[in-house]
Amino acid sequence: MGPATAAAEAALARRAADPLPALRRRDALPLPARLFAQLHALVLTAGLARHSPNFSLLLRLASPLLPVSHRLRLLLSSPLPPTTFLANSLLLASSSSRCLPSALSLYALLFLSSSPPLLRPNAFTYPPLFRAAPPALALALATHSVKFLGAHAASCDRVLGAALLGVFARCGRIASCRRVFDRIAHPDLPAWNALLSAYARLRARDVACATSAADAILELFVRMLSLAIEPNEITLVAVIGACGELGAVSHGVWALVEMYAGCGRLDLAEQVFAAASDRDTRCYNAMLHGLAVHGHGRAALSLLDRMHGAGVPVDGVTVLSVMCACAHAGLVDEGLDYFDRMEIEFGIEPRIEHYGCMIDMLSRAGRLNNAEKLIHEMLIVPNAAIYRSLIRACGIHGKLELGEKMIAELMRLEPDDSGNHVLISNFYARTNRWEDAKKARKEMKSMGIDKNPGSSLVDINGVLHEFLVGDKTHPASKEIYTMVEEIETRLIECGRRSSTSSALFDVEEEDKADTLSYHSERLAIAFALIASNPGAPIRIIKNLRVCADCHESAKLVSRVYGREIVMRDRTRFHHFRDGVCSCGDFW
């Protein structure tokens, strides 16, 4: 017998032992109804159904479009009595989000309806339901599962634990995520990834928590490595993002940090991108976004051309990144054009973020009437960010009436947000309505709303130093403040005009009225000038938008002290060199 015959024999033997190998794939698609009926008959008549795993496979191939009653009968057609295992298999077949209602009725019929219920759910019952359900419903199901299985059982199982963690993460409940994770006895890679991704999501969604979330990610990553859990690409997505957040360039373990635009090293990001062998949509999106926040609008558009040329599919994030690039570079017509094409050419439905970017772009360009028109035309309810863009632009372009209309909308949505109140006060200050500006601040104080304190991080020889506005806690505080004064004196000698009264109110979110020139970035720059190696670029990571006064000052410092300053604020990067900023004073 030759080797080929032997291989065939072996294959036949395997097939005899495992009659349904092709169906064992996890991603097997549901079968068309007729084909399924034939297979069903075959499995029953061939006696395969007496083996629970085989019957389970059959159930998983049932089309989710079959009526619920039909699928219940299917379960009962088994020569074996129905078990939770088989019921879960049936449920798995209908748990895509498309057929959520049918999955829920099955769940209710099998596990809830009669008393006592037909079957009791177990840890395998819920994860597919969580995946299919939208966040709010998934949260309800999660609570339900914990009640049903008991908190102990629910969290002892690390798969259910990871699934629960995912639900809480989608709902922004980071404390619940932490509690669930802490109860998992021996978390494995997906469980760690679920927690890291929960913090990554928090970092991306909530500016106020971004730094602490990034800290948590790095801390968890170190712990995970010490437990010899091997990270994968999913882990790195969270970790690299966190490194970008902190600007922790010198944390050598994560050399990838430098490569990503998040640290302000666009050059390295481009090198990595160029070296990457197989670039998918995500990869292009990351590079496009990097170019966007560094203000390289034209480069982003040309990369987009290459992406189309390479046949890499675009998605909603691609469009968003391109529009963001256009917005930051003032390429309004190009941005409009791409927005118009997204739905028709690429079949991507615009989401609130796209409208937000669009409105921001139009507003920055002073096309406020177009922006307002778009708000009325769009089919989605506008969010607070959209109103904020318009209010900021109305302040700059002196559109009092529209601005006040938008303020009313914003206050309806988010009356308690400190940033909103500062924004409103600045709007009135810019339009010379000083009394209203003061009133807005007073109102904020009387409501007991705390301002979000401005903070800046600077990396000096591998150690991160954080400064808050007016901070005096740094060990070198005395020298730093002396340096701030010295800088100010030198800049005035070199032609800087001192702050005017309008500039005093012209702040985005840090409250300069109280603190004059002690904004966190000035403290960070002063410290960097004292402590960093001469000639090295100064890298600052700021939590809020940089105010016009600090921006002007950073430009001058770059010239007078001959130092390059790279500052990432809440929305983009500013590269200060020789008295000029890469944003072209448009941010």
Place this chain on the structure above:
DNA sequence: GTAGGGTTAG
């Protein structure tokens, strides 16, 4: 015993 979980985006 069999099956279920992890991929941010301004």
